[in-house]
Amino acid sequence: MMSAHRDASISPKAPKRVPIGRRVFIGLAALGAAGVVFWASVANFFSGVLGSGLGGLLPGGDRFRIYSITGNYPTVSRANYRLKVSGLVHDPRTFTIEDLEAMPSTSFTKAFQCVTGWRVPDVRWEGVQLSHILKTVGVKEGAVALTFESYDRADTECLTLDQAHLPDVIVAYRMLGAPVTTEHGGPVRLYVAPMFGYKSLKWLSAIKVVDGVQPGYWEENGYPVNGWLDGTTGPTNPDPQLT
């Protein structure tokens, strides 16, 4: 009697059960894995078709995420700001921010694209073309590349001389319609429009003209030295559309 009751609650009359939990779990995990592997191509496809990325798909997806290598932001006042330009140049100079502002300015609206995937469309940039600064100091024979240093004493960057002469590679002192804020690398930062954001070094303190490409901080940590927005990593601009 007792065992009959027990049997009734289990089998054979017990309803057939399906491992839905395992299926949903595996399904979600597979969805996540597919997202990791294929998201970039899907997003690239749509940015090609629609002309804009899918950053706005998630609320707040098109905002800046503020990174810092040191966990701190160097605060440099306008008055104390200096940009030291040295190396293979005829006239090594140290510029104040007023010096930079006195140079012919250039401004344009372009997206900030981070290598990790986020993107901020329609950012207003204003500054002086790097090529103008190089013309001012006079690049010597044998110069090949530039190295950049930051007031954070950690980040470094590099560009070839050719890359540095692209028209939308600028030393920026205004961004988003205002002086560059500390979190965005102010008072003066680099902006390399045709490349991923890590090339646009923040808190720019020094430029050195050198005879060989020296990979910067992020490049030592695995990012390509030539971080073109289309994903190619050759030294020359693969697509004039990028600039």
Next chain:
Amino acid sequence: MSLAPTMPSEALRMLRFDRVQRSAHWSNALLFGVLMATAIPLYFGSFFGVVLARHVVAEIHLWTGLALPIPIIISLLGSWGVQMRRDVRRINLWTREEMRWMKTLGETPLVADKFNPGQKLNSIFTAASIVIMLATGSMLQWFRFFPVPWRQGATFVHDAFAFAIFLVVIGHIVMALTHRDSLRSIFTGWVSEGWAARHAGAWLKEEQAKAGRTE
């Protein structure tokens, strides 16, 4: 001795969550809470103007995230994990009635198990999201080992699941606050037989049968 189910009583109580499950739930809730609280300024960084504290916030988010699977794993192990493992099995296995109930969003009749299909789905989603967030979060932290497109994908998946988690957790809390007897059971462990008769009839029957067997 009769084996017929006795009339469910409000005075008799049943253990819905043992101490191990309650500890695991609240440890997990605490970790989720810290992760969600730190996620907001990290995601909306420039919006909130969080400047110098960002590094600290990121560090808390990272270590809390790495700790995330620990309470559940511990609660499933060894002799104290018996009840937890039994409930995992329950959450995994669904009857046809449960599947139909879920598809019709509760419109079809169902004598519910210890957890109804919505509650089961909540647990399954939470478990999957822990694995996904841990995996994609690790890719973002140790990015240099992964190709650039995968990092972009990991960023998106981490963000998209974060939004889903916020919705599910808010829904979970709203359900808890509007179902006080269920809420009490995750603090004390106990529900009344009357509650079980109303919300978890299949479980009540099962427990009564078990009690009959051991008497």
